[in-house]
Amino acid sequence: MKPAVFDYYRPATVEDAVAALGTSETAKVLAGGQSLIPAMNFRLAQPDLLVDIGGVEDLDRLEVGSEGVMIGASVTQSRVMSSDEVAGAVPGLRRALGHVAHLQIRNRGTVCGSLAHADPAAELPALAIACGATMFIRGPAGERTVDAGDFFLGPFWTDLAHGEIITGVHFPSEPAGTVTFLDELAWRAGDFAITGLAAALATGDGTVSGARMVSFGVSGVASRMTGAEQAVLGFAGGDDGSDLYEAAYEDAADAVDDVHATAEYRREALGALVVRNVRAALANGNGRGV
Amino acid sequence: MTSDSPTRINPMISHRAAHIGRAVLRREDRSPLTGRRRYVADLRLPGMLEVAFVRSPEAHARIISIDTGPALALPGVHAVFTGADLDDVAPFPHKILYIQPVGQTPLAVDRVRYVGSPYAAVVATDRYVAEDAASLVAAHTEFESLPAVADLDQALAPDAPKLYDDWPDNYLVNYPAEKEEVTRAFEEADHTYSDTFVSPRQTGLPLECRGVLADVVDGQVTLWSSTQSPHIVRTTIAEMTGIPEPRIRVITPAMGGGFGTKTHIYPEDVVMPWISRRIGRPVRWIEDRFENLVSAVHARDQRHDVDVAYDDDGTIRAIRCKAYCDVGTGEIFMPGTAPVFVTGGCLTGAYDFPNMEVHHFCVVTNKTPSGAYRGFGVPEGLLVMEGIIDQVARRTGVDRVEIRRRMILQEDQMPYVMHGGGRIDSGSHAKSFERVAELIARSLERIRAKYADDPDVRVGVGYTNYVEPTTPTYHLTTGHWAGYDSATLRVDPDGAARVGLGTTDLGQGTETTAAQLVADSLGLDPDDVTVVMGDTDRAPYGLGAWGSRSAIVMSGSILMAADRVMVKAREIAAHMLEAAAEDVVLTDGEFHVAGSEAPSVSWSQVATAAWVRTVDLPRGMEPGLEMSGYFEPPDLEHLPDASGKVNAAASWSNGAHAGVVSVRISTGELKIEDYVIVHDCGTMINPMIIDGQVQGGVAQGVAGAMYEEFQYDPETALPRFASFMEYLYPTCSEVPEMTIEHFETPAPEQPLGVKGCGEGGTIGPGAVVAGAVSDALADLGVEIKATPITPSAVRQAIREASGPGGST
């Protein structure tokens, strides 16, 4: 399949990019192209204008500070994954990116592109929610920020309005006594998840005292697992974990059936993933996703 | 074997270093690795236009009208053709008389029966414009949807919608059978039971999709097509279009795989030259992956309803199998009817099991037509046979290995005639199984120990013992062609040889092995041999590469041609040496009188006399040094006898596979921890290439065992796949490490004792992984009877075995 006709524009500033997006109702941001180009080749997406942000000044910033990591919109997944500084501040990023596609794709794909694309089975949206990340957005009306927890609305659907660009995402540093991890089941290495779990657990004293747990690949959107987050409090790995399993199973009540797995499978698998990862996090202080 | 077809290298030739049996490096690897190999998609001609096919979005519909006007109005569009425009082209031939005719036209006319069926073609300056125009044609086609048939049960329901109005039902083939001995065994056996096994839809999935470039100039057709059988494409085009066959040249440039899918003659092979002739320009069509998934043949999609009779001591008395193949619409040439017969004939694997009754059915549904894929029906059968053995072992408490040991073919039973007529000439069946069982027992222990502390993980082992029919007749598949292949061998004035072969190379290393064969049969170095294939003007008529046939047919035809060249060369050399021809021998490429190495005459001197200095030839000898061999494999039958039995393969390789699989109960995750193959394909021409064939075959077997399945919506019969997001093949990360060992039991009646090795690897993994998972989960009562075995399928099996509520 071949894409339909489109125009291509490569602006140098965010202002220009936003202005260009405003000229057409179907214009789209082009970042790494690893999701957009396949969709265009299948003619599932037929934008009449691509605004390539690869040359926009300042969007290639990757900054690690005491507060956390700021990732500009044109920063590739590989760059983030290979930075030891990033891994020191937000260990979950390297762990999550290890599950994202393959090296060649990560060399082009961007972190912000994945967040904007909001594939329900993608790792990074779930991680962003678990970590409490913040999106920095620029649009015709200026700048705004949105918490990851409020950003993902449904399959390939976010809080972004037409003409808005994510200029960067901020991941806060992992607090002391917290472990952040991501684990998933996929039939093949590098695939999108069939069932995935991203979590940040406060485990300071060998007992879970706080949790943010997010499922992905299970339903139409990366979702907080409210039941499991409750059930896990006070869990110290002692019992068989069946309450935690049941809570996760219930959290996945809206699991989807598709060619790869049944909804029932996703529910069971999410339960199993939660139990085994929480156990491992308590045991090693880092979770299986490492 | 005809009296003058040699079975071994001419005894007058001796070498210090022979090449057959050595791991000669593949000469065809350099160009693909350096980006210099030329596939159809790399070719372009001056003035060339691009074609896009318009394909049905409907599973089953009448075409009410097609308005090509909007597409034609698009700038850059040169022409749009619909099925009706090709009224001067005959439908695809109907050659197999016991199957129903489908009347397939090159483009669908009036009615489409599957999503992907081509019904119009757009010609434009480039593919982008062609795609735009194709979308416009699609948007301006009015369909009237018809009820669609999505699977076997729907197709066979009493009130099923019919795909072909003039058929009585949806059976393309309906071939029941009854065997008295089997009926009797069911009456006498201690126990009987019934079960069902399923091998779903897959495809060969070559890295290179199909592609056709056609150029018709002054009535001369040149067609570049990514096909495994260029001569058959040529004959078929001639038959359908009336273009004289000598005016058609079909070229297969380098191929990036075929795996059986490119043995078929597709609509595009016929439509493209028709378009070029009509518009007077070269035209090219390159299949994209979506088209490949919906319009290149699918395969497998079989269901086996079995009845089993067995005794308390673990003896399996008889099996009755109703083998159903869902062949899609059947609109493909050659039809997809043969694989299920191969399933039936080979279902008993490497076991001595005569009491087998197989009923064969091919059923049409509104899905992509199915056809050939590596393994060609054999993997489906072994899933059934090994599954039954394991079930009987479980039911009787007799050891699974012990039952196999009792049943496996022994050397003193050779030649052994199978229940369907297959005549196994030789093999190492029992020996291979013993070896594989020994190897796997060791790793089983190691892997059990590795997981001993993890109560969530179970470990199991699976086995299979198969026979691989090679060099089959094409007559039962095509109703037309049969079994031979050809070689034309020439020695040029410089003493180097050139061989033209009727077989083709689709990546399996044929150029290298052919050069080894020619080198040894003329006493040359492989570097002095040029191999020409895949061009109907430069290579002799032949049937192409499929059915693991190239090793046998190349060996046979090359040896025949080489012996004929040798007879003449020897006479020329004898004349030059002033000796009698009988006294002349060839040592390391030099002719001399036996016993005295000097004086000698080189190949170059002999060939120069034959082609150039013909004054040096013996008086009255015809010039030239080029000979052909047309080799029909001995022992190959083309039609069944009165009882329906036929030895449809020239030889039978064998193999034993075993694998250890770990299964995580909570998530169904499974992993092939070890995989062992003991393989016997007779004399090995090039052991390295054979290992590659086995590894690649196992990779595709693993694909079927654990990953690949084309799913269709049960209500609409629409495909639930459009890309590799839905159809998952294993990558190098998923294919397990494997151990390969070989026995070499030469084929007694085939040239050099070779048998063929292209498909064996594919046959094993389905049965092995199913057996291993069932074994691992035996205490939960799990029996795996369908592939692909995904974690979701494993969990489902656990749930069903342990009843409602059976989680974790």
Ligand SMILES: Cc1cc2nc3c(=O)[nH]c(=O)nc-3n(C[C@H](O)[C@H](O)[C@H](O)COP(=O)(O)OP(=O)(O)OC[C@H]3O[C@@H](n4cnc5c(N)ncnc54)[C@H](O)[C@@H]3O)c2cc1C
């Ligand atoms: C074979 C393959 C396997 C893959 N496997 C995985 C996987 O396992 N897990 C996974 O998460 N992903 C996977 N991906 C997707 C990959 O991670 C993509 O790179 C990512 O989803 C999108 O990032 P991108 O930079 O390529 O965005 P693009 O493809 O350029 O854009 C994607 C979408 O986001 C929009 N967009 C991009 N950037 C911005 C921005 N800054 N502001 C506003 N809108 C924006 C675009 O307009 C477009 O709609 C896979 C891709 C391939 C090809």
